[in-house]
Amino acid sequence: MLSALEVFTTVIVGLMVGVEFSVAFVMNRIFNALPEDSDQLARAHGGRMLGALMPFWYIGSLVLGALWVIAGWDRPGSGLVVIAAVLVVVSVIMSLLLLVPINNQGKTWTPENRPADWKEQMNRWDRYHYVRVAAFAVLVTALV
Template sequence: MMTALAVVALVLAGLVAGTMTVGLVAIRPAMHSLPVASYITVKQAFDASYPRFMVPLQLAALVASLALTVTAAVGDSTTSAALAGVGFVSLLTNVIVTVRGDLPINIAMASWRPEEPPADWERHRVRWDRFNAIRTAAAVTALVLLAAAATGV
């Protein structure tokens, strides 16, 4: 049972971490090379579709990592339980940073007119990029910790 949970948790956390890493290292630089009107238009399109995929994925990864933590703890696999627990906290951090950091900025950006961005639009983009980097690091950290937990399974 614990091995199956470890596989599920790893796959889900890997999808979260992988999607966010691709966004950070590939999509973000491409977006930053666009003229401001195009950047806003594309960002608004991403923000309309991305949550439909990521919200269920992030929640499923949280549930799977918590289930792995509990199963490892009940099965007296203390090291695996501790690693999975910290992985869970890392995934929870990912979700909190998304909800408290990125999402409010996304909501504000949804109302922007691409041809007339607010004067401080770059400041918002820098803040969003910072939150995105933090949540991506949290997701990657979770993946590494869950992989370490799985080796003790």
């Protein structure tokens, strides 16, 4: 049973990390290269789409990590799983305090109503996101 939980958790968290990595290092670079207002429109659409999915994915990953910690407490390597679960908690807190507020604004912007500093706000979101992706890389390493 524990082996199935370990595999399931690693797959779910690994896919989430892959999506977040793709946003940071692939999608945003593609968006930045789009002409005219397409960058802002793509980011707004991505913010709406992933913003609706990520809370469930993050909380689900946290629950799976906690279950793994509880079920495998007496096993070797359980300390790494605890570190991984703590990193998910830190990432959730960081997301709620830093990234979600920017995303909630950005997903409503259009070329007509966006603020003059929208690119600076998106760059700030990107910097916070890079930190989150780095934490996720450590998380996946700990889980494996």
